[in-house]
Amino acid sequence: MTTLQLAVRNLRAAGIHTWLNAFALSLAFVAIIFGQGLLEGVNRQAEQASIAFEFGDGQFWHKQYDPYDPLTIDNAHAPIPEELKPLLNSGAAMPILIIPGSVYFAGKMLPVLIKGIPADQKVLKIPSAMLTDTTKDLPVLLGQQMAKTAGAGVGDYLTIQWRDARGAFDARQARVVGIMHTSVSTIDQGQVWLPLNKLWELTTMAGQATLITVKKKPIPVPALPDWDFRSLDFLLADLRTMIKTKTVGQSIMFIVLFLLAMLAIFDTQVFSIFRRRREIGMLIALGLTRAQVIAMFTFEGALYGVLATLLGTIYGTPLFIYLSARGISFPGSAQWGFALQERMYPVYPLSLILGTTLLVLITATFVSWLPTRRIARLKPTDALRGKGI
Amino acid sequence: MKKLLFLALLTGITPPDGNLLLEKIDKNISGTTRRLVAEMRIVRKRGTRTLRVRSYVKGDSAFTEYLAPEREKGTKLLKLGKDLWIYTPESDRTIRISGHMLRQSVSGSDLSYEDMLEETRLKDAYTASTIGADSLNGRPVWVLELTARKPDIAYQKRRLWVDGERHIVLKEERYSRTGKLLKTTAVLETKLFDGRWVATRATFRDMLRANGENESLPGTEFTVEEVQFDAPTPPGLFSRSSLRR
Numbered sequence: 275m276t277t278l279q280l281a282v283r284n285l286r287a288a289g290i291h292t293w294l295n296a297f298a299l300s301l302a303f304v305a306i307i308f309g310q311g312l313l314e315g316v317n318r319q320a321e322q323a324s325i326a327f328e329f330g331d332g333q334f335w336h337k338q339y340d341p342y343d344p345l346t347i348d349n350a351h352a353p354i355p356e357e358l359k360p361l362l363n364s365g366a367a368m369p370i371l372i373i374p375g376s377v378y379f380a381g382k383m384l385p386v387l388i389k390g391i392p393a394d395q396k397v398l399k400i401p402s403a404m405l406t407d408t409t410k411d412l413p414v415l416l417g418q419q420m421a422k423t424a425g426a427g428v429g430d431y432l433t434i435q436w437r438d439a440r441g442a443f444d445a446r447q448a449r450v451v452g453i454m455h456t457s458v459s460t461i462d463q464g465q466v467w468l469p470l471n472k473l474w475e476l477t478t479m480a481g482q483a484t485l486i487t488v489k490k491k492p493i494p495v496p497a498l499p500d501w502d503f504r505s506l507d508f509l510l511a512d513l514r515t516m517i518k519t520k521t522v523g524q525s526i527m528f529i530v531l532f533l534l535a536m537l538a539i540f541d542t543q544v545f546s547i548f549r550r551r552r553e554i555g556m557l558i559a560l561g562l563t564r565a566q567v568i569a570m571f572t573f574e575g576a577l578y579g580v581l582a583t584l585l586g587t588i589y590g591t592p593l594f595i596y597l598s599a600r601g602i603s604f605p606g607s608a609q610w611g612f613a614l615q616e617r618m619y620p621v622y623p624l625s626l627i628l629g630t631t632l633l634v635l636i637t638a639t640f641v642s643w644l645p646t647r648r649i650a651r652l653k654p655t656d657a658l659r660g661k662g663i
Numbered sequence: 664m665k666k667l668l669f670l671a672l673l674t675g676i677t678p679p680d681g682n683l684l685l686e687k688i689d690k691n692i693s694g695t696t697r698r699l700v701a702e703m704r705i706v707r708k709r710g711t712r713t714l715r716v717r718s719y720v721k722g723d724s725a726f727t728e729y730l731a732p733e734r735e736k737g738t739k740l741l742k743l744g745k746d747l748w749i750y751t752p753e754s755d756r757t758i759r760i761s762g763h764m765l766r767q768s769v770s771g772s773d774l775s776y777e778d779m780l781e782e783t784r785l786k787d788a789y790t791a792s793t794i795g796a797d798s799l800n801g802r803p804v805w806v807l808e809l810t811a812r813k814p815d816i817a818y819q820k821r822r823l824w825v826d827g828e829r830h831i832v833l834k835e836e837r838y839s840r841t842g843k844l845l846k847t848t849a850v851l852e853t854k855l856f857d858g859r860w861v862a863t864r865a866t867f868r869d870m871l872r873a874n875g876e877n878e879s880l881p882g883t884e885f886t887v888e889e890v891q892f893d894a895p896t897p898p899g900l901f902s903r904s905s906l907r908r
Contacts, residue, residue: 345761376766378871381708385766433871435766435845440814444840445871 277566281573285581288546292581295538299582302535303634304590306528307627311594311620312602313524317517318621320457321510326399327458329509330367330487334358334501339372339484341460347374347387351482357496358486366490368395369483371473375436377466379424386420387465388436390473397489400461404452405469412472414448417462421453428453434466439478446476457616536641539578543645547571554649555657568646575642579635594622679827681791681807687830688823689784691859694892696721700730704884705772714770724901725779735770739906740779747776750906757906772883773869778846781817785809788816791823799833800850802826818845829853829860844870856890863887 285292325331339350354362354369361367371390376383391398393405400415407413414432416424426432428450435445448468456462474480486501495503547554557567601617697720705712715731729738737752747760758764765777785791789809797804809821820842824834835848852864868882899905 344764374766376871381872383768383869383872385764435839435871437817438840441817442811442814442819442840443817443845445843445845446841 277562277570278573280570281577284570284574285577291542292578295542295578296581296585298538299535299578299634299638300586300590302528302531303582303586303630304593305531306633307586307590307622307630308594308597308620309524309528310626310630311598311622312618313517313521314623314626315598315620316520316618317514319618320513320517323457324460324510324513325506327456328398328461328487329506330397330489332488332491332506333504333509334486334488334498335504336484337500337502344374347372347484351479351484352500353481354483354486355496355498355501357498361488361492362486365396367486367488368392368397369470369486371470371477371479371482372484373436373473373477373479375434375466377424378433378435379426379430382424384424385464386434388434388473389461389465389467390470391467392471393469397487400456400467401452401454402467402469405467407449407451407469409449411449412446412476413451413469415452415454415467416450417454417456417459417465419459419462420465421450423463426450432466434468436477438476444476532637535582536637539575539638540641540645542578543571543575543642546574547645547648551652551657554652555654555659558652558654559658564649564652568643568649571646571649572639572643576635576639578642579638582634582638583631594620598622678793678796679805681793681809682786684793684805684807684825684827684830685786685789685791685809688825688832689786691830692861693784694859696892696894696896698889698891698894698896699887700889702886702888703770703772704886705770706880706882706884707771708880712771719896719900721896721901726896726900726905740769741901741903741906742779743901745780747780748903748906755907757903768869773846773867773872774883775869777817788812789821797824799824799826800853802829802833804833826853826860831860831862833862846870854887857892859892861887861890863890 334355336350336352338346340346351371351373358367362369368391373388375386375388377386378384391400391402391405393402395402402415404415405413411431412434414434416426421427424432430450431447432450433445434448435443438444448466454462454467468476474482491503491505554567557570558564562570598620601619603617698718699720700715700717703714703716705714713732714729714735716727716729718725718727723742723744725740725742727740729735739750741748741750747765748757749760750757760776765780766775768775769779789811791807791809793805794808795806797806803826804824805827807823807825809823811819818837819840820838822836822838823832825832831850831853832848833850833853835846836844837846839845847868847870848865849868850862850865852862853860854863855861864884864886866882866884873880873882897905
């Protein structure tokens with residue numbers, strides 16, 4: 275009988291203990307795949323939403339524009355460079371002008387960024403077509419979070435105040451023509467969207483822009499003196515960093531869960547070796563080498579990993595399929611700081627499943643081997659008398 | 664204008680030259696230095712807050728220290744030309760107020776930090792024409808319409824109700840470039856200090872804010888307790904280092 279067969283026989287003999295250990299390990303296995311899959315799904319959804327609503331395939335930023343430095347916004351605009359006009363005319367790019375201002379509504383004053391966007395643009399998914407308002411009112415588009423903060427709805431009149439190109443105050447009433455539903459809070463909170471041509475007129479900044487978003491990154495990227503091209507990697511870097519920090523936090527939880535499952539296997543092994551020391555002595559006396567006995571116990575532990583993988587696959591597969599099809603609802607996810615939708619759809623790449631399976635198998639084997647090292651120092655005579663361990 | 668001509672014909676009083684009147688207003692309000700202690704009462708529907716401040720003004724520099732309430736005590740504001748800094752004792756930090764922060768209101772009042780940076784010498788910033796005569800607080804006043812001399816002046820139009828004898832503004836309206844009323848000031852009381860007439864109680868209203876729940880509220884009331892012109896200022900007061908002292 276081979277050591278593997280012996281290991282299988284021993285596991286079967288252990289009955290419910292074996293299944294409890296395997297189940298505990300399978301929970302960790304499923305939880306890791308679920309959690310990582312959820313983060314992967316969130317990551318992809320957030321990136322896709324940011325690209326669709328905010329970044330396109332990259333942006334030209336005015337040299338002074340820094341979204342994290344409100345002090346630069348006042349001066350971060352310049353005439354649209356001639357080199358980019360063919361892209362703009364073909365609809366492959368569109369300019370956005372950003373100026374600071376304030377919104378007054380129902381006695382509240384909110385500092386905002388006033389953003390001008392061409393109403394007919396097709397580069398981003400921002401519903402700018404709503405700004406093609408035929409009435410004499412100045413149309414304004416709000417994001418859902420901004421509308422909630424201001425307490426305004428479609429048809430309400432807001433007063434918008436700004437300073438024109440030279441610094442003089444101006445103010446106009448604007449009618450909310452639409453509420454934009456987007457998970458990208460960076461185009462929503464603290465911002466109002468106006469038709470670009472109107473904003474040019476109101477601010478006496480005709481033909482100027484703060485950033486120019488492209489549908490497809492131009493190759494080669496033209497070198498422009500007042501403008502820098504920001505690639506998707508650059509624009510998505512913050513989002514990726516934020517998700518990475520969430521991943522680190524989640525990993526700690528997984529490590530704890532995993533350690534608990536491993537502790538269960540380790541304990542079982544230690545107890546098993548202690549309880550079966552006469553059997554160990556007998557096996558050595560019958561001619562098995564110490565290495566073969568160690569291998570038998572290690573196989574037993576490794577088989578917990580195999581069983582856990584099988585168990586996890588049995589109940590995890592339908593669960594994962596269901597969740598990735600139906601998504602998971604996270605109310606209030608818009609406040610998480612990056613583009614999250616109300617429903618999140620986990621994604622389970624093959625590399626994640628294979629990697630986690632391998633991790634479970636290797637760790638279970640290693641943890642099973644650790645307590646067996648004592649067997650190498652064991653004298654068969656001591657073992658037969660129930661001593662030595 | 665018709666009213667003005669009628670008044671002139673009736674009384675024989677010639678309407679004063681608006682620019683000359685502006686010069687006199689500037690002269691009345693400006694001194695080498697000005698020190699004042701005042702109370703700012705901010706009335707909102709959710710409650711009333713009262714702040715007590717001590718200010719020093721010299722040319723286009725100003726230093727303000729909050730004396731009360733306890734929570735705000737020690738907060739200091741420094742204006743040097745077009746730059747503004749705020750120091751808060753709880754954080755022990757000095758922050759330069761610029762960009763979007765300038766648009767925020769000062770301690771929830773109807774005044775924004777931007778208003779504090781406004782050109783104080785009217786004559787330098789505006790040309791004035793006398794457009795009418797009126798009466799306010801029992802005093803005869805001239806109504807002046809001010810037009811900004813340069814396009815970079817924050818308020819391109821202003822309307823002033825000026826006491827022609829005392830050279831003090833009793834009412835003011837500030838307008839946007841396109842003529843929207845943005846801010847109003849109404850002087851409720853005046854007093855003579857060292858031979859100059861000073862507004863000792865006035866209300867400021869941000870008219871864009873004065874709707875909805877704030878519509879019937881008076882806005883921000885400013886009461887001057889003490890004024891001293893040409894008073895000596897503590898050495899080094901108009902410097903950033905004075906904020907942390």
